[in-house]
Amino acid sequence: MTGRGACWAPGFIDVHTHDDINVIRMPAYLPKLSQGVTTVIVGNCGISAATATLRDGVPDPMNLLGEQEHFVYPTVDAYAQAVEAAKPSLNVGTLIGHTALRNNHMDDLFRPATDTEIAGMRVQLRDALRQGALGLSSGLAYASAFQSTTEEVMALAEELAAEGGIYTTHLRSEFEPILEALDEAFRIGRHGNVPVVVSHHKCAGAKKLGPHPRDAGLLR
Numbered sequence: 001m002t003g004r005g006a007c008w009a010p011g012f013i014d015v016h017t018h019d020d021i022n023v024i025r026m027p028a029y030l031p032k033l034s035q036g037v038t039t040v041i042v043g044n045c046g047i048s049a050a051t052a053t054l055r056d057g058v059p060d061p062m063n064l065l066g067e068q069e070h071f072v073y074p075t076v077d078a079y080a081q082a083v084e085a086a087k088p089s090l091n092v093g094t095l096i097g098h099t100a101l102r103n104n105h106m107d108d109l110f111r112p113a114t115d116t117e118i119a120g121m122r123v124q125l126r127d128a129l130r131q132g133a134l135g136l137s138s139g140l141a142y143a144s145a146f147q148s149t150t151e152e153v154m155a156l157a158e159e160l161a162a163e164g165g166i167y168t169t170h171l172r173s174e175f176e177p178i179l180e181a182l183d184e185a186f187r188i189g190r191h192g193n194v195p196v197v198v199s200h201h202k203c204a205g206a207k208k209l210g211p212h213p214r215d216a217g218l219l220r
Contacts, residue, residue, distance in 0.1 A: 010038075012035070012039075013037070013039040014037045014039070014040045015197070016041065016199055017041060018045070019040045020050070021049050021066040023042070023083060023088040025070075027089060028088075033090065038090055039091040039093065040090050040093075041134065042092060042093070042094045042095070043094040044095060044139075044199060045064075045097070045099075045137060046098040046137055046138045046170065047097040048097035049066070050075070050100075050128065051075060051104065051124060051128050052071045052097070052103060052104065053071070053074050053103075059144050060142065061099070061139060061142050075131060076094065076096075076127075080132065093134050094132075094134065095133060095134050095136065096133045096137070097136075097137050098136060098148070098156065099138075099142065099145045101121040102117075102121070102145065102148065103144075105117045109143075109145070113148060113152050118155050118156070121156060122156060122158070125156055125159050126163075129165050135166035136157065136168075137167075137168045137199075138153055138168075140169065140170065140172035140184075141170055141171060150187065154192070157188050157192030159192075160192050161194050166194055166195045166197060167188060167189050167194050168198075169197070169198060171185060171201070178203050
C-alpha cells in the first residue's frame with residue numbers, strides 16, 4: 001500500500017449522530033467507515049438509547065433511534081456491554097439525553113418537571129456519568145422537551161462538572177428567538193461550569209436570512 005499522491009488523515013470523529021442502536025444492529029456500519037469516520041458520538045438532541053426505559057410507545061423524537069423493543073439499555077453499563085458484544089467497526093461514545101431522562105421520571109412530557117422528578121433525573125444522570133457517559137444533551141425545540149424550564153436543565157447541568165461532562169444542545173429555537181435560545185444555552189453552561197456544544201446551529205425563517213452580527217459574535 002502506498003500513500004503517494006494521497007492525503008493521510010486520522011479517523012474522523014462524527015460528533016453529532018443518532019447511531020445509538022444502529023452501531024449494535026449493523027456493526028460493520030460501512031456508510032460511516034467508508035467515509036473515514038472511526039468514532040461516533042451518540043445520544044444527541046436529548047435522545048439516547050442508554051438509560052432510556054420506555055413504557056407506552058416511543059415518544060417523538062426518540063423514535064428516530066428505533067422501535068420500543070430496541071430500548072433495552074437502562075444504564076450506560078448495559079449499553080456499553082451491548083456495544084462491546086456487537087463489536088462495531090467504529091468507536092462509540094454516548095451522551096445522555098434530557099428527553100430520555102424526562103421520559104423515565106415523568107408521566108407527562110408536555111409540562112415542566114417537578115422538583116422530585118428533577119431530583120430523580122439528577123441521580124440517574126450522575127450514575128450515567130460515573131459509568132462513562134460524556135455529558136448531557138438536550139433537544140429543547142422538540143415538543144417532548146419544549147415545556148421544560150431553563151432551571152430544569154440548569155439543575156441537571158450541575159451534575160456535569162464533577163465528572164468532566166459537557167452540555168450539548170439542539171437549541172430551543174432556530175427561528176426568530178435564536179438569540180434568546182443561544183443565551184439560554186450559554187446560561188446553562190455557565191451555571192454548570194461546563195463547555196457548551198451548539199448542535200447544527202442555523203438561523204431559519206425568512207426574517208433571519210443572512211448573517212446576524214450578534215449571533216456570530218456569541219459563538220466566538
